[in-house]
Amino acid sequence: MSIASNHDNAPRPLVSDSGARATVGLEYMTYEDLEDFGKQLDEIRQRMLDSLGQEDADYIRGIVKAQSTLETVGRALMFLPFIPPAWLAGVAALSVSKILDNMEIGHNVMHGQYDWMNDPQLNSKMYEWDNVSPSANWQYTHNYIHHTYTNIRGLDRDIGYGLLRIDPDQKWHPAYLGNPLYAVVLMFVFQWGVLVHDLDLDRLQTGEATWAEVKERNSGTLRKVRRQLLKDYVLFPALTGPFFASTMAGNATANVARNVWAFAIIFCGHFPADVESFSEESAENESRGQWYLRQLLGSANITGSKLFHIMSGNLSYQIEHHLFPDIPSRRYPEIADEVRALCERYDLRYNTGPLPRQLGSVAKKIVKYALPNGFWDRLRGGTPEPAPVAYDEPGRAAA
Amino acid sequence: MTTAPGPTRRRLTRRVLASPLVESLTAPHGVDRFLEHVDPMLTVHSVRARVSEVIHETGAASTVVLEPNDAWRGFRPGQHVQFGVEVDGKRRIRCFSVSSSSQRTDGRFSVTVKAHQDGYVSQYLHRALGDGTLIHLSEAEGGFVLPTEVPDDLVLLSGGSGITPVMSMLRSLRDRGHDRSVTFLHYARSPEDEIFAAELDEIAATCPWVSMCRVYTRAPATGRVQGRFDASHLQQLAIDPSTTLTYACGPAGLIESVRRTYDAAGAGENLLMEYFKVPTVDLDAEDATGTLALDLTGREVPNDGRTILEQAEAAGLTPQFGCRMGVCHTCTVHKLHGAVRNVITGDVRANTDEHIQICINSPVGDVRVAL
Numbered sequence: 001m002s003i004a005s006n007h008d009n010a011p012r013p014l015v016s017d018s019g020a021r022a023t024v025g026l027e028y029m030t031y032e033d034l035e036d037f038g039k040q041l042d043e044i045r046q047r048m049l050d051s052l053g054q055e056d057a058d059y060i061r062g063i064v065k066a067q068s069t070l071e072t073v074g075r076a077l078m079f080l081p082f083i084p085p086a087w088l089a090g091v092a093a094l095s096v097s098k099i100l101d102n103m104e105i106g107h108n109v110m111h112g113q114y115d116w117m118n119d120p121q122l123n124s125k126m127y128e129w130d131n132v133s134p135s136a137n138w139q140y141t142h143n144y145i146h147h148t149y150t151n152i153r154g155l156d157r158d159i160g161y162g163l164l165r166i167d168p169d170q171k172w173h174p175a176y177l178g179n180p181l182y183a184v185v186l187m188f189v190f191q192w193g194v195l196v197h198d199l200d201l202d203r204l205q206t207g208e209a210t211w212a213e214v215k216e217r218n219s220g221t222l223r224k225v226r227r228q229l230l231k232d233y234v235l236f237p238a239l240t241g242p243f244f245a246s247t248m249a250g251n252a253t254a255n256v257a258r259n260v261w262a263f264a265i266i267f268c269g270h271f272p273a274d275v276e277s278f279s280e281e282s283a284e285n286e287s288r289g290q291w292y293l294r295q296l297l298g299s300a301n302i303t304g305s306k307l308f309h310i311m312s313g314n315l316s317y318q319i320e321h322h323l324f325p326d327i328p329s330r331r332y333p334e335i336a337d338e339v340r341a342l343c344e345r346y347d348l349r350y351n352t353g354p355l356p357r358q359l360g361s362v363a364k365k366i367v368k369y370a371l372p373n374g375f376w377d378r379l380r381g382g383t384p385e386p387a388p389v390a391y392d393e394p395g396r397a398a399a
Numbered sequence: 400m401t402t403a404p405g406p407t408r409r410r411l412t413r414r415v416l417a418s419p420l421v422e423s424l425t426a427p428h429g430v431d432r433f434l435e436h437v438d439p440m441l442t443v444h445s446v447r448a449r450v451s452e453v454i455h456e457t458g459a460a461s462t463v464v465l466e467p468n469d470a471w472r473g474f475r476p477g478q479h480v481q482f483g484v485e486v487d488g489k490r491r492i493r494c495f496s497v498s499s500s501s502q503r504t505d506g507r508f509s510v511t512v513k514a515h516q517d518g519y520v521s522q523y524l525h526r527a528l529g530d531g532t533l534i535h536l537s538e539a540e541g542g543f544v545l546p547t548e549v550p551d552d553l554v555l556l557s558g559g560s561g562i563t564p565v566m567s568m569l570r571s572l573r574d575r576g577h578d579r580s581v582t583f584l585h586y587a588r589s590p591e592d593e594i595f596a597a598e599l600d601e602i603a604a605t606c607p608w609v610s611m612c613r614v615y616t617r618a619p620a621t622g623r624v625q626g627r628f629d630a631s632h633l634q635q636l637a638i639d640p641s642t643t644l645t646y647a648c649g650p651a652g653l654i655e656s657v658r659r660t661y662d663a664a665g666a667g668e669n670l671l672m673e674y675f676k677v678p679t680v681d682l683d684a685e686d687a688t689g690t691l692a693l694d695l696t697g698r699e700v701p702n703d704g705r706t707i708l709e710q711a712e713a714a715g716l717t718p719q720f721g722c723r724m725g726v727c728h729t730c731t732v733h734k735l736h737g738a739v740r741n742v743i744t745g746d747v748r749a750n751t752d753e754h755i756q757i758c759i760n761s762p763v764g765d766v767r768v769a770l
């Protein structure tokens with residue numbers, strides 16, 4: 001494998017020659033405080049890394065075991081569609097299996113959370129998830145771009161995924177009137193949305209990449225899509241013989257269930273009200289403390305039971321995940337206690353709430369920003385927020 | 400005795416499980432990921448073994464007897480395996496030569512390990528390894544093997560723990576009923592340090608075709624030759640390098656002097672060598688020693704102590720990277736050999752065959768990575 005071919009894709013750290021210090025977080029604390037804040041988080045990070053061991057290994061293997069068992073049971077139950085509860089149970093088991101595979105296992109393993117185990121099955125470079133988008137593409141857009149440039153307008157392609165208007169600073173366009181419709185459609189076909197997003201076609205539009213480069217980078221995509229479709233819509237249905245159609249329908253339902261769930265959890269991670277976004281200039285030359293603070297201010301958590309957190313891949317601890325993307329997710333609850341304490345100390349907002357509230361908040365934003373800035377508030381009879389400076393999104397420069 | 404499913408049926412089941420069709424069904428995962436939850440030894444692609452016995456050979460060496468699963472395709476005497484053992488959730492991989500006879504009929508094989516003073520895995524195997532432990536293996540590898548047609552004259556030369564691969568050769572020859580001349584020349588510090596002493600005594604007594612010569616470099620001389628290896632030892636044993644196929648394994652110093660002797664006699668092509676590249680860590684030299692081998696094509700640079708990423712870039716390579724601060728894992732590459740220091744924590748890790756983040760690791764001595 002030639003590493004060099006991917007080099008141009010590596011994100012640039014946001015440095016500018018001006019030498020000016022980044023302004024991220026100055027409304028909350030001084031540079032000295034920021035420095036301190038960064039040191040304390042670094043210290044938590046080191047403490048966690050030092051204590052990784054058998055329990056973490058047992059945990060992820062336990063989840064993998066649960067996932068493979070559920071998948072086996074789910075696929076087996078599809079052979080019995082003439083007993084309706086069996087078919088339903090099969091769909092449920094397969095849905096949960098796909099959710100575990102994509103979220104608590106796939107997403108976290110691909111972040112390198114378990115690379116320290118030196119187990120090829122749990123290695124970030126080797127893991128392939130049960131999703132049409134190949135893990136290598138996803139790692140690029142997610143791990144590098146989104147986690148490096150979290151919520152920086154114009155750089156983080158996850159702000160609205162180049163489809164939705166989710167931030168007042170995104171320039172309004174009549175096409176955004178379809179915002180709510182787009183969101184609902186995206187929810188049902190989410191894995192395909194992820195696939196298109198990961199193709200990274202924007203770079204083609206902006207001229208940063210040539211067609212040949214994009215083609216080369218996505219060469220694995222078609223093969224992956226074919227394999228995924230073959231398994232769920234041809235092979236397993238065929239194995240069940242006369243029940244071809246019901247098995248196909250069952251598998252499709254499981255894929256959609258995973259899509260809807262993943263969409264809901266992921267949209268609650270960065271899009272609820274009060275999550276902040278940042279301008280490129282404000283983050284130039286940022287310090288470690290500022291990088292941490294940007295992650296904190298740009299993310300939101302969801303409260304829930306232990307099972308809920310596992311089912312959400314612990315992305316319900318989005319804040320902790322963004323602070324420490326490569327620390328095993330089962331550590332996020334204990335980290336959260338310390339992060340909350342830090343937030344209290346520096347008087348920072350720790351954005352969290354139950355799923356319905358966070359989802360409601362996201363839904364409201366999707367409707368609100370379908371309209372030009374200020375419209376929504378006027379409709380509701382209030383005074384509009386001051387209009388922010390609009391910026392051009394990576395993929396919408398021409399729109 | 401009847402084995403539950405007959406060997407033919409077992410082979411057939413394995414063939415089916417390893418087929419492309421089954422792979423399409425389990426995609427994107429391998430079939431092993433499902434099988435191992437039934438029993439970790441059922442895997443069809445991953446070679447695994449259980450420890451069936453740990454035998455203490457000397458105060459500082461132990462033999463680990465392994466019972467491999469069906470994925471193991473066997474070995475040729477002289478080959479080694481990558482041996483992975485999990486401690487505290489981390490898999491540590493080291494190379495060990497097979498030390499047992501290829502003629503063993505119980506399907507088991509063994510490796511013999513000398514415990515290094517600060518060696519992590521060798522100490523663990525010697526002191527703490529329990530029966531039944533699951534071991535992650537590679538298939539047997541390496542070209543340090545006997546030819547199919549063993550010549551009339553053979554020299555097996557070793558020092559210290561380097562005896563392991565040649566012991567496997569000697570045992571296999573004995574068990575195959577070999578009857579042509581073999582000289583077994585072994586160097587140990589003292590009789591107490593000598594691995595396999597009792598079996599060597601027995602072979603010397605029962606196999607007239609073996610000329611056994613054991614040299615103790617730090618004990619009063621007893622035998623025909625004494626002291627560290629030099630050319631005179633071969634003369635005293637009437638070995639003609641130019642006509643004798645020779646296998647040598649041991650510490651770098653021993654191998655070096657054997658090689659020079661054979662080269663001087665114009666007999667370099669008769670000598671096959673294997674040495675255990677145990678990473679040497681010299682903390683006083685501030686790590687900036689040795690060579691950093693960057694890829695499989697043999698590109699090398701002298702280690703200047705900086706991170707591997709920086710050294711690779713200085714050498715004109717353009718490895719992938721992201722954060723350059725150890726968070727994103729974009730820069731992760733496969734390290735084949737050698738010790739590296741984490742520049743953030745200061746930890747030194749000497750695992751064979753592991754993945755490291757090159758933005759935060761610098762080489763300690765000789766290191767080979769697959770960029």
Ligand SMILES: Cc1cc2nc3c(=O)[nH]c(=O)nc-3n(C[C@H](O)[C@H](O)[C@H](O)COP(=O)(O)OP(=O)(O)OC[C@H]3O[C@@H](n4cnc5c(N)ncnc54)[C@H](O)[C@@H]3O)c2cc1C
Nearest residue numbers: 493494495496512513517518519520521563675676680749
């Ligand atoms: C092809 C091949 C075959 C081999 N066959 C055998 C065999 O049959 N039998 C056998 O015993 N060995 C064999 N080896 C060597 C074996 O693979 C290991 O290298 C050896 O056992 C040491 O591993 P370890 O984990 O004990 O030491 P490591 O922990 O890897 O340390 C290696 C060395 O570095 C030193 N060291 C480690 N960390 C530090 C530190 N922080 N500060 C200072 N010094 C440090 C240790 O003292 C030790 O000497 C073979 C090697 C190869 C390449």
Ligand code: FES
Nearest residue numbers: 721722723728758
């Ligand atoms: S470049 Fe991000 S971990 Fe090395």
